[in-house]
Structure formats: structure tokens, C-alpha cells
Amino acid sequence: MFIKHDDFTPELLRFITAAETAAREISPLFPLDRAVAVNPFHGEAKTPVALAAARFERAAGLRIFPDRTEHAERIAAGEVTEADIARALAELSPQNDVPLPSILAALRETPPPPVATPTVADLAGETSWTDWPGIVTERLGAWAQGYFDRGQALWTRAPRRSAWADWRDWATHDLTPEILGCAGFADLVSQTDRNPWRALGEACAALGIDAEAAPGVFRRLLWDMGGWAGHARHLSWEAELAGETDGTLCDMLTIRLVWEQALYAQFGAAIADGWGEACLRHRQPIRPRMDHVIDAVLLRASEIASGRQLDKLLAQRAGQEPASETSAQLVFCIDVRSERYRRALETVAPDIRTHGAAGFFGLTLDHRPAASNESEALCPVLLSPALGSHVASGDDVALRIRGRTRRAISRFSRAAVSSFAFVEAAGLLRIGDLFSASAGQSQTALDDGPAPRLMLDPSDPEAAVAAEAALRTMGLTGPFAPLVVLVGHEAHVTNDAQSGLLQCGACGGHGGATNARVLARLLNETPVRRRLAAKGIEIPATTVFLAASHDTATDSVVLFNRDSVGDRYRPSVRSLELALERAGAFARAERAVLLPGCTEPDALALRGRDWAQTRVEWGLAGCRWFVAAPRSLTRGRDLAGKAFLHDYDATRDPDGSWLAQILGGPVCVAAWINLQYYGATVAPEAFSSGNKLLHNVVGGFGLLDGTSGALRGGPSLQGTTLEGRAVHEPLRLSVRVAAPQALLDKALDKAPGVRDMQKAGWVDIRPTRPLSHARGAQALCEVS
Template sequence: MFATLETYSGALLELVGVANSAAKAIPPLFPLSASVAVNPFLGQGDEPLSLTAARLARVGGTRVTPRRSYWAAKIAAGEMTEADIAAALAAMKGDAPDLAEIRVALGHDTPDPVALPTVAELAAEVSGIDWPALIEDRIGAWAAGHFDEGQALWQQARTGGAFSAWRDFASRDLTPEILGLNGFCAFVAETNRAHWRAIGRASERLGVGPAAAPTAFHRWLMTLGGWAQYARYLLWQAELNGERDSTVTELLAIRMVFDEALFERYGDSIAARWAETVAAHEAPLAPTRDQIIDTVLQEAAERAQQRALAGILPIGTPPQRQGRPDLQAAFCIDVRSEVFRRALEAQGEGIETLGFAGFFGLASAHRAAGSDLTERRGPVLLQPGVTSRAAETQGADLSRRYTARARRAWGRFKLAAVSSFAFVEATGPLYAGKLVRDALGFGGHAATDPAPALDPALDLTTRIAMAKTVLSAMSLTR
């Protein structure tokens, strides 16, 4: 990658840096297998809430705090007081409003923010064609196949990275041309296969320089919805492994090519408004007075919640156990563990339980029987330090794989477009017995995996070091 970057101009390298920063501004979307809830403002964690409000209003038309009528209702109900607002104002830096200004503002809701328009939105206004919806549909149709991990019956061919694969797809996709974007397939075919060069060309033609690019790039990524967030997850995982991933910026290039083509088609009608939009992107990002007031109200509400919580929690010290407990068990800090902890402690006064976060410091991964996929069995934010596999002989493993492949092939044959109807006509009646067995609960059960074994096996010195790390993290050092 560095050898390629050396051939780029200084102006393009500046846009590369901006694009990579815009990619980090998008929060990652973890798949359901990870079950991770992500702060939607993760990409803005290093800036004040008022500046985040200004940024997301510009690039997404998003309100980051509740309406003022919500806060007014809390004050009327006594859940939030002017003392909380005064405390929030005292903690603010810079030109903060006063309490009188807050009182007046509480009686007036602000309008919902409106994001700066994209070329597609401006083109839709002058043409009457919903270009943003079309772009979302065509990128989604391609991305659903490109990022598929084995669920689809028919797999899309993948050539190179995301931008190269989309370029092959879009150069044969006639849908945009049918709806009025004449010559789009040829336009895509003429783009450079290197997504950075595609971004550079689109930026030049659209007049987006380094000053406008930070929020303009962020705006285009926001229009991709969940695909940009999933690509950010791929970048997150790559960085966790000490690697690199350019999928987010490749999606940015894809989105910019659409707007570049639309600007070539409708530029005469939208040039003036697009120039105003670029100028707005170039303007320094700063919160409005209303956004600062809304931030104060948010801070005041959080202080009120802290005060209410402090009044609920009992004051005192936990009982001190005398002597060594008969049994001491550590559980993960999880609401599901509390039932077991309390039930165990109720069995006798000599039983003590502890709570600890982080899977006891043992982030692990496991490879199931008959599988080449190593799955993480711990926090996805941590790199696994221990790997296990299903322990069975090579012959048993091969037999399991052959059986699984035969079942997959039979299942695909049943569902394939060219064989499904013939299959139902020929063998449908034979499934009557299976349907009866399944309905009565007499169907077979999946075989369980063999017992796991560490791979590679850990020697005694390594196990002792791991035990020491876990116990030290739990403060069990005496």
C-alpha cells in the first residue's frame, strides 16, 4: 500500500488522510453473533457534546439531545431543578448562557436539523426522480451479496476489494440508466480501479477540497446507513489484529462516483446550489447558541439523575466477613449471574461470591468439530489469548465434514431455482413421515461436539502465569 501511495499527489494524499478520519467518525456495527451494543457517538468521543451536535446536524440531520418540551416536563414534575441547571452552567467553559436565557429557551422548541444536501438530493429536486433511494437500493443490492458469509444460495463473484467488485457489478447494472442516468455503466467502467484515485477524481469534479472534505465525506458515508457501519466494524477487527482495512473508504468512493455521475448529468441545473453546499461544508464547525443550550439541559438532566440515584443507594459499609470463607466463587458481572450468586450465598454463611468483569481475563476462541472457523468466545473487543478446538480423531473429523457437506449440497438442491419445483413434485409425499415425527417431537437431535482441548496445549508455567494474571485482576492477591 505504501508503494502505491508514493505515486499520489500531495493534494490526493491530503484527501486520503481526511477520508480515513471520516471513516473513524462512523460507529461500528457488530454482527448479531457478537451481541455488542455500540455508542452511536463513538466516533465523536474526543469532542464536546455541543460540537457533536453541530457535526451530526450538518452531516446527518440528527438531533443528539431530546426536545426542550421533554426537559420542561421533567422540571414541572420535580425530577430536574434549576439547581441542576445552575450546576451544569457552572461546569461549562467558554461563553455559556445564563439561567434566565435557559428559562426562556425552555418555552421554545427548536426545529429539527436538516443535513446539507448531497448531489443526489439536489438532482432529485430538479428531475423528480428519487436518486437517493435508487443509490441506496443499488448499493444495497450489491453489498448484500458482496458481504454475504454463506447464507445466500447464489454467491456473487468477488474480484479484489469492495470498490473493484462494485465497479464490475455497476458497469453491468442497467437500472440507473433505465431511470434516466444515461451512460452510467460506461462512466463507471472509466473510473480507476484504485478507490483513492476515484475519490480524487470525484472530489476534483465536485469541487470538494481539503477544507470541505471532512464533513462532506462524513455526509456521504452517513447516506450509506448500515453498510458504512458494518465496514467500520471490519476496520475495527482489522486494527484489533494489527492489520489494515479500507472497506469504509472504498464505500465512500462508490457513493461519490454516483454523485459525480449525477453532477455530470444535472450540473447545469444544480451547480449554484451545490457550490453553496460546498461552501457550507468549508465553514468552520461550531455549535449554535441553541445547541449549547440543549447541551446544558442534557448535562443538568444527568446531574439530576445522579442526585436521585445517590438518594436511593444506602449509605454505609458492607458487612465484613470474619475469618476465611468455606467456599468462595467468582461470577461474571451480569444480571443473569445474580440469581445464581444469591441462591448460592443463601445455602450457608460460610459461602462468599465475588463479581468480576472481563471474562476473568481469559478472552478465548474455539474451533468447533468439523469446522475451519475459529469463533471468539469472549469479549469481541479483546484479542483472544487462549484457543481451543474440538478434540477428536482425524477420521471422525473427516466423517463429520463429509456428512455436513452432503447435507448442505442436498439442502441447496432442494432450494435452488432450477430444481426446487421438480424436487417438491417428485419427493414431496415422502416427507409425510418426517413431518409427523417432527410434529410429535420424535425427531432426532444434533450430536454434541466432543470435549474441547487447548490448541496449542499450555505448559504448567504458562498456566500459572495466567492464573496469577486473573487473580491479580480480581484483587485476590492474599
């Protein structure tokens, strides 16, 4: 993150290494306009969960396991068997140092509460009866809101060259710490070194932190900053993708250390013993306790049972066979919300075949909307855009004028001097909008707009290269139906700052319609088809590609009919639209019973337009399975909206390269989504954004749970709980691949990130196989 200088002392270099290592363990928190699911355990990808639990307990005071009563309920219901627990024991404790009776007895016991190693602020708070941890969080947030602001504030400070320089200047004028009892705070800050690394070294010396204690101390302080550390990690993440560096997170670590230094200078005499014990604990190696191992075994047993349930579903005979002729092929995103709709569509129209692929459809776009100078990355956050796209509009100038007028009025209405006058003069003009919004009639209709296109001429060979890569990534290389529809997805919602979490994760928290429309247009170009044919992908002249949008809030799919397809296809398109309408009604009927206050399926169409609705949909809650296989293996199976479904045919992938792409991309993203919901369920105080009713947007990029404090991220409580009970079952992702084990192993070697997660147990990846009944499962119904 920083370039190391030759004149740093060996001790300071060890501190720098420890700081950068701790910083990389923090998971990035993406801004609201790119809100995507991120694995909150990203820094522990190579660490078994029992050891990770011990580390999270020491660093953040978190328990990262489900409540044991949930396991007891599964056992009592016969879902988890003694064979499952025995297999989990064999996997996690092969030396048999944890007897099975101890596991069963632990179901009736409450594990010890997690206790984080105290910071100086914690100890000072206990001594002075002043909430120094809360004060530090509040003052850090007060500075960070201004420093990271992305245009929300009307009055902003002059930018500084770094976070450390900006905070140092800001803190020397902040009188709040001294007023509350930390004498000499501003003077101490003014005397710190202007180089953040040297300031870090000075703070460590003043606090008695040595190289052995530094990793634990740094990890503890980074976690103490909550989402602010995550936002800074996002900045370094983006810089690394661009081949650059960003030191903001390490600057913030120095800032937090200086707070510790100032509090120790004030209260050191009273807390010296306690701080010495804390440093001693940080020096000690972290080892999981027996209760961590027991919880890990119980979690793994539940996941084994979940995987067995998936294997049983895959082994079932398909219900309705597809028609002999295919009228249309529809490619949906692998998102679990597509599973219900795909199943419904194939039920009402057996002559339609659906496919599953990542929702960016193999195009990593840097897209510039109409009348805009800004672009947005429409691709997974693991990748950088490789292609440019834009929307060319004939009335570009008029659109720009209208946009600037709206922004000027908005800023005028919020300005400190003019806001009250604006309400008095123009407030009545908004009364109609207020009433219609209160009645749930906010407008969220799909507006096609001009069709986006690549910034490549169709005759350019690179256009055909992009088209070929997209088709092979999706596994869509033929035969082709007369209609091939690329279905992006999005969620039209009103008054939800975190609406990005309901959009397409494969498109960087945006809707997938742009990628679908760009690729459909490209694949209809004659020069592109000619070059594809030369590469072995024959697209019949009678095949036309269309784009569509799946609104997951209403379970409706709308075709972009304004994109020209020709008159001869009108009857086929109309027939497809009727099938889509019937499938939407089918899917709504299934999903309506899962949402509170939804008395009939048609009510789903109104939830997204209701500005007071806190649960428009459940998003990806419930995700637990991933299947990479031909559609024939999953068609007709009711996977209850819990499975990511990606097309994969091992016969077309002799060297495992395609499977490696699926594992390194879609499986990795699905595991991140699964673990985000897992974290928000088991430790909502750290991995959930809290109560949606209390959210306030800060800086145009993040959320506060209230008016101050740490930045929050992750699904809200309304997205993961109902009446105090979790709606997401916290189990790690079970992946099934229709391929031989040897091919799977070869592909895993080409996807080292996912292979590391597999070895550590954060994701379970196995070949599909027939259900085995030979394990002699004994239900433990007597355990309560």
C-alpha cells in the same frame, strides 16, 4: 488504511488524508455471529456532546438528544433539581453565557428540526422528481449484498481484489441507473481510473470539491451509506487489530462519490447553485447553536441527578449481612442482568458470596468447536485472542459427517432448481417441528458436551501465566471458598437474527460458558496450582473450581456437572444447585412484571423457546451505572438491574494498574453498551435496526429492514420501546470507583481512550463518596 504512493499530487494527498480521517470516525458494525454493542459516537469520543450534535446534524440530519419533554417530566417529579441544572451549567458553560431562565424556558420549546447538508443525489431528486437518494441506496445495497456475502448466496460472483474493482466491473453492466434517468452512467464508470484514490480525486474535481470542503463532504457521504459503511469499518477494525490494513471503506467512499459525479453530470445545470451552497456550508467550521448547548445542559443535569441517586444507594446501610463462613464463591459477568440474580442469590443464601468481573474471565480465546475447522474469538472486540482452545470429541468424524449432511440438505432445500421439489417431497417431514415451534416448544436445552480445554499442557509454564493473569484480572486471589464457580452467561432464544446482542459482550457476542469451563479446568490442575502458589496465590487443596451458565432469558443458572469434581463435593454441589433454583425464582418474579404479556414468572422459561416472541428479554436496556468496588459496598442494595458491578479493592492496587485495566476494558465496553442503547433510543432511524418483524438476513452477516436498502444495526425497536414509549432512559454512563481521586487520576492516565471520553463528557467517572445534602436542592415541580 491505504499505503500512500509518492506519485500522488499534494492535492490528492490532502483528499486521501481527509478520506481516511472521515473513515475512522465511522463506528464498526460487527457481523451477526459477533454482534456486540458498539458506541455509535465512537468518532466523537474527544468531542463535547453539543459540538458532536452539530456535526451529526450537518452530516446525517440527526438529533442526538433526548426529547425535552423527558427532562420536563423528571423536573416535575422532583428527580432533577435547580441545583443539578446550575451544576451542569457550571460544567458546560463556565462563562455563564447561557442564563438559567433560558434553560427553563427551553423546556416548553421545540428545538429546530435537524437538517443535513444536501448531497448531489438529494438535489437531483428535488429537481427531477425522482427518488435518487433511494435509488443510490438501493443500487449500492444490491452490489454490496453480493460482494460481502459470507456463504448465504448459492450463486456467487467470482471474487475481485478490492471493493472498488468489483463495483466498477459490476456497475458498468448495471442498466438500472440509465433506465431511471441517469444517462451515460455505465460509460462514466468505465472511464474512471482503476486506482480508487485517483478516481476519488477525479470525482472531487468534477464536483468542484476542494480540500476545505472535502472533510465535510466525505463525512456526509459515509453517513449516507448507513450500515454498509459500518460493515466496511468493521473490516478495517479487524485488520488493524491484526497489524494489517484494509481499504474497503475508502473504496466505498469513492463509489459513492462516483454516483455523485454521475448525477451531477446529468443534472448539474439545474442544481449548480444548490450544490455550490452545499459545498460552502461544508467549508464553514462547525459550531454548536444555542439549542445544542441547552440540550447538552439538560442532559447533563439529568445525569447528575442519576449519579446522585446511585450515590444515595451506595450510602445506604446493607440489608442482610453475609454469613461468617462462605460455602461458595460465584464469579458473574459484570453484565447488568447479573445484578438482579446476584442480589437474589445472596438473599436466599447468605453463606454464598458473589463477585463481578468481565465475562471472558481474563482469557482471550481463539476457540475451535468440536468437528470444526473454523475458530471464533471469545474475547472483547477491543482485544485479539492470545490463547487457543478447542473441544476434542471422540466422535469427531461422525459429527463432521452429520454437519455436512445438514448443510447439504439445507442448501438443496433453498436452491432455485430444487426448492419446490424439496417442499413437495419432504415438507410433511417438518410438520411436527412446525407445530411444536408454533406452540412455543422449540428445544433450547443446555447441552454440556465435551469440556473445552486450552491448547497448552498444564505443566507448561505459560498455562500458569494465563491462570495467574486471569485471577488477578478478576481480583480473585484469595481467600478461596470450597466451591468457586465461574458463571458465564448466554441467552437461549429462538428465531432471532440478532441474538448475539443478548450474549456476552466480553466474549465477542458469544456465550461465556466456554471461557468459564476452560479456566475452571485449568485452575483445577495441580501443576498450575503449584506455580500459582510460588507467585503468592495459594489455592487450598480443598477448593474446587466449577463452571456454570447463566441463561439471562430464563434467569436460571446451570452447573456443568459433567466436568468432574469428585464425589466428596456432591452434597455441596447439590446444596448450591438448590440455592440457584431459589434465586432463579426470586429473579424471575422481579423481572416478569417488566415484560409485556408475562403474567407469571414461570412464563419466562417459555419466551426464549417461542419462535414468534419479539421480546424474550430487555437485554441491557436500562443500563446507566458502573460500580468498581468491593462487593460489600453494593451487597444488599437494590440497583434494579441498571448497574454493571465489577469487584475492585484499591488496597491491592497501589499503582493503579488493576484499575487502569478495569477502566480501559470493562468500563470502556460498558460505556459502549450504554451509548448504543442511548443512540438507539434518541435516533432510532440511524442507530436502531428497526422493526424486528421486517428483518431479513443478508449475506449471512447483517440485516436489512425489508428487502433492500442500507444495512441496519443496533437494538431493534422491540428491544428499546413498548407501545411507542422508550424503555431505556437515555443517560450516559455514571461510574463510581472505590478509590482515592489521586489513584483514579493515575489509572485514567494509563487508559487514554476512556480518559478522552471522560474529558469530553461521554462518561462520568468519580470516586465513591457519601451522599451530600448540602446543595440545597430545589425541585422544579412547577415546570411542566
